[in-house]
Amino acid sequence: MSGVTIRNVWKEYAGQTVLERLNLHVASGEFVTIVGASGCGKTTFLRMLLGQESPTRGTILLDGQPLPAEPGPERGIVFQRYSVFPHLSALDNVTLALELPASPVLGRLFAREKRIARDKAAAMLRAVGLEHAFDRYPSELSGGMQQRLAIAQSLVSAPKVLLLDEPFGALDPGIRGDMQALIRQIWQQTGVTVFMITHDLPEAFALGSRVLVFDKPRIDPQAPQAYGATITYDIPLRGRPGQVPDALVQRLSSAPGAPNEEAS
């Protein structure tokens, strides 16, 4: 079964249930956007997909195989910040992604192999619009350019799944639009499966082929931590950008804690 399968996954910390009863199958090649109020476990969900945390109950399968319990090359990640290596130029950042899997002892390629890797990295940088920034360090790039670099770095070794944790949350609205166009184009060209957390409902509905809404269906006023969040809406858009349902906007904006500024 190709894609990501999630079977009855729970995540609990001491005395606190964060996520409960998650059941989901995502076919490969889908673009899943994830929205929900603050503190409802979206980031925890992404971390479990990443392998940074493991579920307390249940299993996550990738193409029918249990997901390795630590981050690995089959899953790429772009965080909101700190996604690229500050000590490497843009070209070296992307080249590193080709060198690390190929060289387990030195983490470095030489001579002809190095040239091939650099050419491939350069092509990837051109594809995300960074053809003028090969030799610049990340600190010399704007926020949007840094995220372009992070996307190029994550995708150059062709992972099966790309995880995006509010990748455009810190960007100006104008830049955001460019980045959304870029990620949509990359998704269409590569067919990679994307999971993207966002706080921006229109963004979720414009980009996703499927929108997941995380929320707490049960709340015990005496013990607010007792029940966790789960997927309350699973909205397929079949590749056509959808309008944001009014009911959903109502539901999310009336939830405790407005849908922005998540303290993950």
Next chain:
Amino acid sequence: MTRLINLHPDRVSRVVLGLLPFLLILAAYLVASADRLAANPNDKLLPGFGAIADAFWRMASEPSGRTGELLLWADTGASLVRLAWGLGIAGAIGLAFGVANGVLPLVRAGLSPLFAGLSLIPPMAILPILFIVFGLGEVSKVALIVIGIAPVIVRDLQARTLELPQELLIKAQTLGANSWTLVLRVVLPQVLPRLLDALRLSLGAAWLFLIAAEAIAASEGLGYRIFLMRRYLSMDVILPYVAWITLLAFIIDWSLRTLQRRAFPWFARVAGGGR
């Protein structure tokens, strides 16, 4: 009226204000020295600048009657070699164990309490042990510097390594790094400029331990010479030696800072620079 907190010096007055305390101390010394020399031309406590310059020139250019060496240069060479060995070995230990502690939780659990404990031992208290174990030669002096500063560098680099954003380590794993290549390509290059910072901060302590070791048992070296000259109340040698040591320390510090800026051009912007 402009508040005092809003008055800023311009470039010229900043230089003047910075030099002023030095000049005042110098002037106070000259007045006191002239005063004492007027009362007793043979006074040794506060020699005039002429006597100091004569003594320094003698140390730098006239071969010693006993060994035939130019004492200032022989002392400087001996001390700098010891200091270099001490800083080099302590830096290597600090880098190896600091990074290992910072990256590998299993190593950290085993070694972090050890280095925390070691760094609390007053190094001077174990100098006698070093002399007993290593003898009175070069090894015990270098060992004192290493024991004095290595635990601090280890702990500092451990903290700096742990400060690296977790996201970067996760990212490297998703790019296919194993633990070793992650250290080699992601952690070490980012910790190296921080090692230079740690060495700069340890420089004062390194000089302290060097001079202490030389004062107790040596036959040459800047610290040895100062403590030897104390027996003759030779302030005309001691004072320029102290100034010379200060100048050397400044040059080493400046070199490390310049090396950091040249070798790691990305670092200043990441760390806020100017340190």
